[in-house]
Every structure is written in structure tokens, then in C-alpha cells.
Amino acid sequence: MEDLPQVTHAKRNRLTLVVIVLSNFCAVCCVSLIAPFFAIEATKKGTSLTVVGFIYSSSELVIFLSSPVFGYLLSRFSPRSFYIVGLCIFGCCDIIFGCLNILPSGIPFIVACFFVRGMEALGTASVMTSSFTIVGLCFPERIATVYGVLKSASGAALMIGPALGSGFYELGGYGLPFWVLGSCTFACGCASYVILPHQDTVPPTQRPSGFAVFGSPSVWFGILAMYAAFFTLNSMYPFYAHHLTQFHLSQGIIGLIFMIPPSVYALATPLWGYLLDKHVSAVPTLWVALWCLSTSTLFFGPAPFLGFVPTVLWLTILMTAFFGLSFAPVAVSAVKCIYEGARESGLEGDVATFGFLAGIIQSSTYIGTFSGPILAGIMMDHFGFPWLMTGCSILVMVTSLSFTPFLGITLWRKFKLRKTHTEGYSEIK
Template identity: 40%
Template sequence: MPRKDNQHKMSATEITPLLGNSTSVKEVDLQNGLSAKTGEAEFSFSSVDRRRKFILVSMAFVNFCAVCSFSILAPFFPIEAGRKGASQTIVGMIFGVFELVIVISSPIFGNYISKIGCKFMYVSGIMVCGVCAILFGTLDMSPDGTIFIVMCFLCRSVEALGCSAFVTALWAILAYEFPDNVTTVMGMLETFSGLGMMVGPPIGGALYELGGYGLPFFILGSLVIVCGLLTAYAMPAIGEGSKLYEGSFFTLLKSPLVLVTFVNISVGSIALGFMEPTFAGHLSQFHLKTWLLGLMFLIAPAVYAITAPLWGYICDKKGYIRLMIAGGNIVAVFSWLIIGPAPFLPFVPDKLYINGIALVLMGLGLGCALIPTFKALLIGANSLGMENNLDTYGKCSGFFNSSFAFGAFLGPTIGGFLVDQLGFPWASCGIALLLGIGALLMLIYMCLVRKLPSLPENPVSMDTKTLNP
């Protein structure tokens, strides 16, 4: 529970833009946890001071290198693991344990970010990721069978802990350093994450062909370690002397907006993860060459990466947070209905170009829906009396990472099961249904928040009573 002297009121004019109005967002001095001055939330890289430019550029580079190191094993590891006695089911579990560990650990890191130290958590997480990547590159020398499998699980689990730590700290730092443009800079970093996810597999495949199993991990792992060392030396201290919020991570669950946002983050991540084990089989009917098949897999991530900064800018500039989440999911619903295509849409031809259109819509819709979610979590936290400080940002960041990883863990599992039982057309309808449920919940919430003053996120409620979770 927050201390009485830390509780504060928010006026309707302050909170309404954040809830989806077209009015510009108020600038907030998040380092002091107090409202500061009125003005539009404009972002210009040239106007950012040197200190924050370094933070943003270094995080972009770290994001790119780290995601590359996570994704390089996709083209060759299943083959190598099979040679070492691991079944395809075990290989899938080795991939899945990474997300499962993040689901569990991210809330813990977020809850204790102020006590651990934001910069320490960020740098140490990067270093753990780099070291584990190098260690993973030595597992081809492990004895076959059980020992190899156990070492793979251990290495991926520890690497996931490092990833969870540094990503949780990363989003918290961004919110702390760029309070008025958090979704704009988040969109910019998502571009580099998307690029890393796109180029990681081909880089991994090329290095594997060049130098064998270990080379991709040795090079990318070493690059990640160098990033960590440079960050440790050059990054300024973050959030020293920040106030602590006397509440746990689970306090966030008292906000209806946080709960609805959790559903939308998870279903969006499920939709992305669904593609990994299922889409290649669906495209096999078109008898594509390998390079063209790979290109089809790149369409949705490329559109997502390119448009992410735009969605972030619109979110910060206009404040259409809830509307963007609902609208983006509705667009994504249409993409999943035509990619099958849905059996109840006989007028949609099952052609390659239709799949291409669906992938473009998928990247647009999921980008629009996912980018504003972190800001929605911040609004939910504010409505519960949690001040805008590093401790709150850590809790929201941990919640966001855990929600996304939860969907990323379920997506491939659900995808493989649905395709085996129903076939790809009906399975894609199932994903469309999940996305539709997310959009519907947000639309219902938008209606209720206007009708029920008792909701914590209602501007009237937040203006007329002291907030207390």
C-alpha cells in the first residue's frame, strides 16, 4: 500500500488524453513523480541531450545484437540436436523453456528493480546472455543423449534469466528517461528487435556453413559481451534515489485496464508464435524455393519493424491508446481469416498473393495493437496510486515482458496442436477468434469506463477521490 504522503490526485484534463482522447499528452516530470508542465508530447532526436542520445543508441544496438544471438540457432540447431539424440519434441521444449523462464522471472525482476539497481540489472543481464550464448556454442562437444539435453535446458534457462533481467530494465529505463515519449522510443527499439529477429537466422545459417556449430554463438555472444562492457563503462547512473512504492507486482492486477491489456498482449504474442511451427507447412502447397519461403516469413516482421515507430509516435502524439489496441487487433483478425483462408469465406482464393496481403495486414495490425500496451499498463498503475518513478516502471516492464513471453510460449504449442487437429484454415480461425476476444474486451472496457465512475481509470473517479489500491 502506498504511503499517504505519496498519494496524489490526477485531474480529468491530465488523464483523459492518456485514456484515448485526441488531446495531446501532458508532460510529466517522472523523475520527481509529479506533474510538471503542459505541452504536446513531441519527440525529436536532434533535441535530445547527449546523455539520453547515448542511452537510446546503445540500447538499440544491444537490442539488435541480443535478439540476433537468441534467434541464430533456428536454422541448424534442430538438425544438430537430432544428431545428439534429442527428439523434435525435446527440441521444441528447449526452445519453449526460454519463454517460460521469462514468464516467471520478469515480474520478480520488475518488483525488485529499485533494490537491485536498474543499471546493474541491465548490464548484468546483457553479460549473462552473452556468456550463455558462447557456452551454448560448445554443447556440440557434450556427450550425446541425456547429458546434452540437460545442458541445453540449463544453458537456455540461464540465458533466459539474463534476457528477462536486461529487457525488464531496458523498458523501465526508457520510461524513466523518456516519460513523455515512451511509446515513440519503444517503437524505435522494436524496429531494431524486428531487424535482429529477421537477420538472426540467415546470419546463423551463414556462419554455421562457414565455421560449424560453434561459430555463430561465439561471434554473436562475444559481440553481446562487448556491448555489455561498453554499457557498464559509459552508461550514466539511472534512477539513483528513486522513491519506492510500498506494494507488490500483484497490485497491478487490481486495475481493470491492466487485466484487459494483459489479454491483448498475450493474444498478440500467441498470434506471432503460432506462425513458427505451422506456416511453412501451409505454404508447401505452393512449392516455393527455399529463399522465397524465407522471404514470406520475413514479411510480417518487416512490416511490424518498419511501422513500429509510427505507431509509437501516434500513441504519444494523439493518445489513442485503447482505440489503437482494439483497432489493431481487428485488422489482425481479418489477416488471419484470409491467410487460411477461413472455410466460411469461400470467395477468398487460396493464392500466394492473398497470403502476402494477409502477412502485411498482420504486421500492421499487431504493431498497432502491441506498441501502445506498455503505456496502457502505466496508466493502469497510475490509477492505483502508483507514482511515476523507476519502481513503478520496473513493475510495469516486468508485467509486460511476462505477458508477452506467456503468449510466445503458448503460441507454437497451440499452433501445432490446432493444425494437427483441425488443419491450418480452421486453426487460423482460432487465432482470429483470440484476437477478436482481445479487441472486444478492450471495446467493452472503453464503453464501461465512460459509464462507470467507480472504475479506477475513469477520469471522473481519478479526479474526485484520493487514489488508493
């Protein structure tokens, strides 16, 4: 009978994880469903492609700016409330976005798109920061595993979202994709109100110090690695289809190639999360994964100075798969590094700490997703796709090289610790 509360608590934690995974899946589907048709509809409303690009990237900027604020607020208030309200705002904004085509063309349509997209981004930031906080509190010893599961759901949603958007668009026009998936997200918010447990706030004396966190090299390694990785990903995706046109492929084949990185990423992230929680050290894993990511990016173009590497389709597809395979350990081990650095800084595994770190993680991610397409567009105009990917490869490589001394110190500490344990065991014998 004594074990019954523990079993019930464990089941509730698993149910919480399932609800959050489904909610995040619906939310990311809502974000990605506009890719196949929004630009077409926006141009009918007199919106230039440049403005369409800013509408896309505006949400990334809002998430980058608001995530630290939500992370701070989560240390004062219950993350459950922010999660539920964020989902409901997200769902409502998506439903409203499906009605914007009735507005007059030009300025009214553009202003409404920016406003609704910005409000939706606030809901996204609230959901993402609070979801990381909640699962961190439920599974404090399995951070990498549950984060891998969440990112796997996001990767699957990035693949399925455009397909659902395209299908509903053909079935019922512009509004139907937003109404269906927005309603599903709002329903997830209502279900979360019933299922998610309450978390207590913490007294002021237990709240984290930002200076303590940013004094850890492990935290900075995770932050810069996530920025470099997501900068590279979002620099590549807007222009990758243009690069593939040289192979004279159909749109269907190009779409299938685009599905390769998120497919491999979605399959690999839970495995890497499990390994990082059980057997593998985060810092060496992140260092090696960054080099693998840099190598795959270097061969995407390929780099102009790699004259011996042919520009052929099979190599492009192979590097696309390798990119997704390398991206998975970077994303998961970077989060693990940030959480380990926070613990080494003396922070407790409470609501305040997880909320604060969730804000850091989201900001480092979305500054990369925001700045990547903008700088990539400049690179494409002046230098072309091969040099763009070369620049991204150098960015990732420099990030890894900058923390090579930190890697050496980490490995030396682990060696000394293992040696101490071995000597202690020999003395006991």
C-alpha cells in the same frame, strides 16, 4: 549556461537509448540465430524434434516466470546493474552454447542445452525488464515512442539473426555463430557499464502496489491484448512454412515471405509510438488494431467457413504484410495502455513503477510465446492450419469484444473533457 546541464542530460539520455537499442539488437540476434541449423545439429546428437521444440520453448517459460521477479527486484536495486549483468550472462551463455556440440550424444547434450538455454533466458529477462525501466526513466513522456524503437530493433534482429546464423554456420560450423554474436553481446554489456547512468532506488513508501495496478481496466486490456497477439504470432510461425508448401515454392522464396511481417513491423512500430505519444489515444487504437489483427489472421488459412475466399499465394502474402502492419499498433498501444493505467492508479513514474510494469509486460508477452506453439501443435494435429488460424482470430476478437464497454467509457470521458474545455474557452471569450 543554465541550459547546459539540460542539454548534456538530453544527450546522455539519447546515448543511453542508442546503447540499449544496440544491445537488444545483439541479444535478439543471439536468440534467433539458431533457427536455420540447430534442429539439424541436435538431431545428429540423437535429439528428437519434440525435444528440440521443448528446448526452444523452455526459454520462453523461464522468461515468463522470472520477469515478475526481476520487476520486483528492480524496485529495490538499480536497473543499471541488472542490465549490465544480464547482458554479460546472456553473452557468456551464448558462447558456451556454441561449445555444446563437443558433448556426448543423448542425455548429456540435451540436459546441457536445457541448462544453458535456461540461464540465457534469465539473462534475457534481466535485460528486457531493466531496459524498459531505464528508457522509461529517461523518456517518461515518450514511452510509446521509445518502446516502438526498441521493438523495431527487435523486429530487425529477428530478420537478420537467422541470416547471420546461417552465414556463420556455413563459414565456420556450429560454434562460430554463437561465439561471434555472444561476444558482441558481452561487449555491449561492458560498454553499458561505462555509458549507462546510475539510477537511485526508491524508499519503501514509494514502491507500487500490485493490487492498485490490477484494478485498472486499461492495464488488463494491455496485458490480455499482448498475450493474444504474441500467442497468435508464435502459433503461426512454426507451421506457416508447412502451409506455404502447397504453393510449391523454393526455400528461398519461403524465407523471403517469412521476412515480410517483421519487416513491416520494424518499420511501423516507431511511427505508431510517435503517434501514440503525440496525437492518438491508446485504448481506441488498441481496440481497432486487434480487430485488424483478427481479420488478417482469419484470412491466413483462410478460415474453412469462408468458402468464397480462394487459397491463393497473392492473398496469403497480402495478409502476411497486413498481419505485420496490424501487429505493430497492438504491441505499442498495449504497452501505452499499461503505463497509462498505472498512472491512473496513482503510481509515480519512478524506478519502482517502471520495473514493476516491465515485469508485467514481459510476462504477458512470454506466456503467449510459450503457450502458443504448444497449443498450436495440438490444433495442427487434429484440425489443420486453417482452423488453427481461425482459433487465433477468435481469441484476438474475443479480447477486443471483452473491452468494448471500456472503450465506450473511455471515448465518453474524452468527449466530456473536450466539451468542458470548449465551454471554458467560450466563457473566456
